[in-house]
Amino acid sequence: MTITRKSFLGAVAGAAMLTLAPAAFAQNVTLRFHQMLPPQATIPSKAIKPWAEKVEKESGGRIKVQQFNAMALGGKPPELFDQAKDGVVDIIWTVLGYTPGRFPKAEVFELPFLVGDPVAGSKAFQEYVEKNAMDEFKDVKLIAVHVHGPGLIHSKDPVTKLEDLKGMKVRGGSRVINIMLEQLGATPIGMPVPAVGEALSKGVISATTIPWEVVPAVKVQQIVKNHTGFTGSKGLYTQTFAVAMNKASYDKLPADLKKVIDANSGQIAAAMFGQAMADGDKAGLGLAQKGGNNVITLDAAETQRWQRTAAGVRAVWYKEVGDKGIDGPKLAAEAEALIAKYSK
Template sequence: MRKLKSLLLAAAALGAMTAASYTQEVTLRLHQMLPPQATIPAKALTPWREKVVADSGGRIQIDQFDAMALGGTPPQLVDQVNDNVVDLIWTVIGYTPGRFPSTETFELPFFMTTGEATSKAFHEYCEKRCVDEFAGMKVIAWHAHGPGLIHSKNPVNKLEDMKGLKIRGGSRVINQMLEALGATPVGMPVPAVSEALSKGVIDATTIPWEVTPSLRVSELVKNHTGFSGSHGLYTQTFVFAMSQASYDKLPDDLKAVIDANSGIETAAMFGRVMDEGDAGGLKIAQDLGNNIITLDEAETQRWKDAAAPLIDAWIAEMSAKGLDAEAMVTEAQELITKHTPEM
């Protein structure tokens, strides 16, 4: 009887623990840099958050903090999630130069096509090449934005117009590209662009169309330069990630909810909403009567030729650090081609 009673008590305790694991509720804090009306927080993070809440039957709640509301600067978001200060972050990978070298491949000039296609390629590439660099994070999606452009106070109609221009760049590689094109790069996170333009700290900025509305860029400058062909000048890379410690604390069924809302299709969704945002940003500039410049094929080729040495220099730099950089470049190009329709 005593043995039976012990077994019954153990079974009851196990049952209680199992029941508790399936009724556990958790509130996660998501921190990111942009104002809430910007494309990613409004059209990607919010729908993702709502779907996770619904898929979990309300057992996962997510509080979204926009525009660095919890403090710190955009480059500190990676440390905030690694140190378990917050549970989720979305950020620009290039804001922490040198920390994620394998991701820089996708920022090289004239590699990217569309935001969606490049995001799918980037996520697939990172699952193979970048996991160790993101230790401490449960990555939900790696992704990229649509074609980067030059938004300037004075028209940029040819390569020579870049000479001496103070242009904001968003990462180490993009700044190197701007320098190769003759400009004077000024590194800063994207939330600082509006003030820098209005105060004359910079003459121009490199960003995609989708973020121009939230930064009022089309009101601050009147010239916008894009390029011919299927490849954009550059893209910037992003990570949407959860603290590994926060993920590990979840019961298995809630981990499964996060897993089901992670991966290449989530990356594609983020890239797709950025492509859609590009159309909206372009329309605002057109409605304002701004000067929309598309360089023809011959002029675009001059820019490609000017930027090409950066690719070889990057391969040499990364190879010296022990990375198989030539293979990384080839793989990135092949994956972008694979995921770009009719390419």
């Protein structure tokens, strides 16, 4: 057989293409990450952005994460989890309490005076979910769960004792927190955090429960001048969050890119988001102090009055989840043990 110059060059070119194929045709993926807060807020700027950059770097640039903030891709905050489940977007960050009753086992971390440090709390919550509540996330690829730092009250009028809360319209961020506000004598008004600033300005509510970290994002320190926290390491409450990925978006990744996502899931991601919350708390408190706001810390005796009054939330929650066949006391004990473990 005679090899012509043309056929020889063609063979060389073909061999070269085969050699280049893995690099030239390596799968590149763009993941759309959707969440509710403005880009300057703590989570999008101090957690999602560095997480995305880490994923992009470790994938050799083959995974590109596009951030879409402030519900830019449409819908409302309570719809975010379903957007990930249904493949409307690839990844979301959301507040679990925005869909009441959907995550009953995860709710235990919202019980009053349970969580303090958000890093320890987030690590504890991650392990808790992996052991006890993965069935609640079966419709998504769970990247991580986490909590925020100590929850407190931000109000137009000073709250210096339990009686000051009586009849006050206070924003609550979840079903369990609203039960707690009722027990404390307030009138709970449920709403997502992006609506808080306007609701305070228009007098729809007189106070809100949020941690320090979210204060700057909704300019609460400019709208109200009173902030009431508690003695001790535990906050009045915390809220629970999840970073979740569409299952199909994950499943279609090649094995090496799945490993990149897996390496940035679980405890690593939970701690990263928890640390962002801790840093955000310092920044939010600093802004209120700089503005000369009235930062109140209730003394130990008054804090104990709130703790005793809020203790009834557990009985209500135990009954509600018990009706669903869930052992509430057992899960609460598990949560407390894990928080203690990671708080050492």
